[in-house]
Amino acid sequence: MIELDHAEKFRTDGFVFFPGLLPRDLLKRIQEELPKVLDEPGPQRFLEDDGTTVRAVYGLHRKEGVWQEVATDSVVSQTAKSLSNSDLYVLQWKVNPKSAEAGDQWEWHRDFTYWQAEDGLPAPRAFTAGIFLDDIDEDNGPLRIVPGSHTGPALHEELEAMDHQEITDREADDWSAAVSANLSFAISDGGATTLSGGREVFTACGPAGSVVFFDSNVVHGSLPNRSRRPRTLALISYNPVDNAPTDWPTPRPAYFVNLEPTPLP
Ligand code: SIN
Ligand code: MN
Numbered sequence: 394m395i396e397l398d399h400a401e402k403f404r405t406d407g408f409v410f411f412p413g414l415l416p417r418d419l420l421k422r423i424q425e426e427l428p429k430v431l432d433e434p435g436p437q438r439f440l441e442d443d444g445t446t447v448r449a450v451y452g453l454h455r456k457e458g459v460w461q462e463v464a465t466d467s468v469v470s471q472t473a474k475s476l477s478n479s480d481l482y483v484l485q486w487k488v489n490p491k492s493a494e495a496g497d498q499w500e501w502h503r504d505f506t507y508w509q510a511e512d513g514l515p516a517p518r519a520f521t522a523g524i525f526l527d528d529i530d531e532d533n534g535p536l537r538i539v540p541g542s543h544t545g546p547a548l549h550e551e552l553e554a555m556d557h558q559e560i561t562d563r564e565a566d567d568w569s570a571a572v573s574a575n576l577s578f579a580i581s582d583g584g585a586t587t588l589s590g591g592r593e594v595f596t597a598c599g600p601a602g603s604v605v606f607f608d609s610n611v612v613h614g615s616l617p618n619r620s621r622r623p624r625t626l627a628l629i630s631y632n633p634v635d636n637a638p639t640d641w642p643t644p645r646p647a648y649f650v651n652l653e654p655t656p657l658p
């Protein structure tokens with residue numbers, strides 16, 4: 394069970410970091426299953442601009458075994474429940490391997506911008522557990538988070554003027570705009586600095602098995618991996634059941650988002 398100050402920190406900073414949270418045997422089982430998931434061709438798998446390196450694999454909420462266990466019945470789901478006052482379900486479950494020397498950047502962005510625009514998520518109440526499947530340090534492209542930025546104003550005014558149908562029509566042929574190194578709703582360095590309120594960027598470094606929980610509206614991103622080591626980050630997003638989208642004119646494919654808001658046990 395997490396301490397109260399973790400929940401408080403999560404609310405105030407928009408993130409909370411748990412070094413080495415995952416038990417060693419669970420971490421090992423995930424690492425053993427990982428190559429199969431990365432090797433499986435299909436629309437759920439996205440490549441880097443080089444056309445060969447795997448950048449992201451979505452749809453793990455549809456897999457059983459250890460993938461289901463870690464998301465719904467593990468120290469990760471327990472901690473997620475402790476950080477929220479609501480019944481939660483798994484909204485999205487993906488892995489970003491950020492390969493050695495080839496894994497590219499993730500520009501500054503807020504996840505809620507995408508979930509609201511593309512999936513019709515009503516409110517920014519979702520959050521994500523970023524699970525380190527490798528040791529992560531400054532050199533292999535750690536996740537970077539702008540503390541407190543989840544409470545700042547929305548930065549994409551153009552979205553306010555578009556309706557959900559327009560946005561999903563625009564992206565329906567190419568969902569990769571939400572996955573590429575040039576994101577559709579990226580935030581500039583200037584925007585990130587403004588939202589930081591003068592606070593320093595938090596760089597999520599630690600041993601494999603560490604987990605960082607971050608708010609759907611907190612600004613985050615990462616630099617390319619220039620090291621000779623991969624930086625595999627598994628990302629489970631949780632959303633309150635009563636915040637599930639209710640209107641799906643043209644939903645993204647089910648490998649992107651879970652269309653069945655089944656509460657965690
Ligand atoms: C994300 O925002 O989806 C993850 C960024 C990263 O893998 O560094
Ligand atoms: Mn993100």
